[in-house]
Amino acid sequence: MSDEARSSTDELDRIRQEPGFCRYPTSHMAVVEWDADTGWSGPTVEPYGASPMDPRTLGLHYGLAVFEGLKAFRGQDGSVSLFRPDDHGHRLGRSAERLAMAEMPADLFTQACARLVATVEHWVPGGYGQSLYIRPLLLATEAELGLRPSRNYRCVFLAYPADPCFGAGFRPLAVTTATEEVRAVRGGTGESKCAGNYAASLYTRTRAQAAGYDEVLWLDGLERRWVEELSTMNVFLVWRDEHGTRLTTPPCEGTIVRGLTRDSLLTLAGDIGLPVTEEHTEIDAVREGIRSGRLTEMFACGTAGVVIAVGRLGTGGEDMTIGDGDEGPVTGRLRGSLLDVQQGRTPDKHGWLFRVTGAAATTTHTDESGGRHT
Numbered sequence: 001m002s003d004e005a006r007s008s009t010d011e012l013d014r015i016r017q018e019p020g021f022c023r024y025p026t027s028h029m030a031v032v033e034w035d036a037d038t039g040w041s042g043p044t045v046e047p048y049g050a051s052p053m054d055p056r057t058l059g060l061h062y063g064l065a066v067f068e069g070l071k072a073f074r075g076q077d078g079s080v081s082l083f084r085p086d087d088h089g090h091r092l093g094r095s096a097e098r099l100a101m102a103e104m105p106a107d108l109f110t111q112a113c114a115r116l117v118a119t120v121e122h123w124v125p126g127g128y129g130q131s132l133y134i135r136p137l138l139l140a141t142e143a144e145l146g147l148r149p150s151r152n153y154r155c156v157f158l159a160y161p162a163d164p165c166f167g168a169g170f171r172p173l174a175v176t177t178a179t180e181e182v183r184a185v186r187g188g189t190g191e192s193k194c195a196g197n198y199a200a201s202l203y204t205r206t207r208a209q210a211a212g213y214d215e216v217l218w219l220d221g222l223e224r225r226w227v228e229e230l231s232t233m234n235v236f237l238v239w240r241d242e243h244g245t246r247l248t249t250p251p252c253e254g255t256i257v258r259g260l261t262r263d264s265l266l267t268l269a270g271d272i273g274l275p276v277t278e279e280h281t282e283i284d285a286v287r288e289g290i291r292s293g294r295l296t297e298m299f300a301c302g303t304a305g306v307v308i309a310v311g312r313l314g315t316g317g318e319d320m321t322i323g324d325g326d327e328g329p330v331t332g333r334l335r336g337s338l339l340d341v342q343q344g345r346t347p348d349k350h351g352w353l354f355r356v357t358g359a360a361a362t363t364t365h366t367d368e369s370g371g372r373h374t
């Protein structure tokens with residue numbers, strides 16, 4: 001092996017061991033394009049790199065940009081699988097539809113992810129909770145300044161080796177409610193993973209961080225009374241009373257992102273016998289629950305964040321510690337259950353894993369992308 005090859009192998013080993021969150025893009029990216037006359041083309045897999053962009057690019061002027069975040073995991077047998085790629089593809093389609101953008105078929109989305117993962121398979125780390133984070137970004141690329149739907153789109157799929165929880169470990173978060181700004185109202189774009197929603201959260205999030213918090217807990221946009229979600233993650237509340245422990249999470253009614261981690265946890269909680277309901281909760285009830293000890297845990301969840309405890313809540317002029325401020329048992333158990341499925345330590349009984357590469361498996365069919373449903 002040449003010195004150059006050895007040093008690049010050493011470098012990759014180093015990255016795989018301590019990838020952080022989205023610090024090191026992989027060598028390749030996948031690209032899918034759409035043209036109003038010819039429809040969808042691709043995927044192609046290309047070396048990672050910049051591509052020139054016309055300053056009139058529609059998506060840049062009017063925010064016609066939607067994205068996804070999904071992960072590929074290395075299983076115990078060394079194989080690599082995507083987690084719920086079709087569901088992420090469908091969600092990208094719904095986000096695009098809300099902004100009158102071209103809706104990529106979910107199977108094309110999955111095929112692009114699978115081709116990319118197969119190409120950069122050697123970048124996928126295998127440590128506890130580690131993954132290859134994939135970031136598909138669909139952008140309106142027509143060079144046009146008139147406000148109208150684009151006649152061209154480009155979707156790039158980037159991949160990064162990643163540690164769980166944004167590379168920040170499983171340290172509990174401190175969150176604070178927004179007092180002035182709102183994130184979403186019914187009928188708006190709150191459910192869509194459009195770039196503008198994230199841009200609009202930054203002003204409040206930056207001020208929260210300057211005040212010593214990690215994140216903003218958004219309340220509903222009309223009454224500022226009902227708990228919704230964080231800027232990058234959904235939330236769950238854990239309650240305990242004389243009947244036992246139960247979980248609640250705000251319902252998806254157009255103002256919060258339909259998190260796939262959220263959805264997986266609803267299923268996994270059911271599997272382990274934890275009652276869970278999707279219901280509205282007033283911030284006053286949260287405050288009261290923390291004070292009385294009935295609200296024992298709060299946690300946030302998302303693809304990048306996985307499942308992470310919220311240990312401190314700033315709201316209504318108070319700074320409150322939830323439980324003892326550390327991660328509680330329900331949070332830890334649910335994160336463990338999720339990662340066990342994702343990393344192949346427990347059977348994938350819900351069919352969430354889409355095998356891309358690796359050890360021979362008992363397969364039922366192989367599709368044209370090379371991906372296998374086991």
Ligand code: COI
Binds near residue numbers: 305
């Ligand atoms: C994800 O969790 O994958 C997201 O898309 C949130 C992002 C802002 C990191």
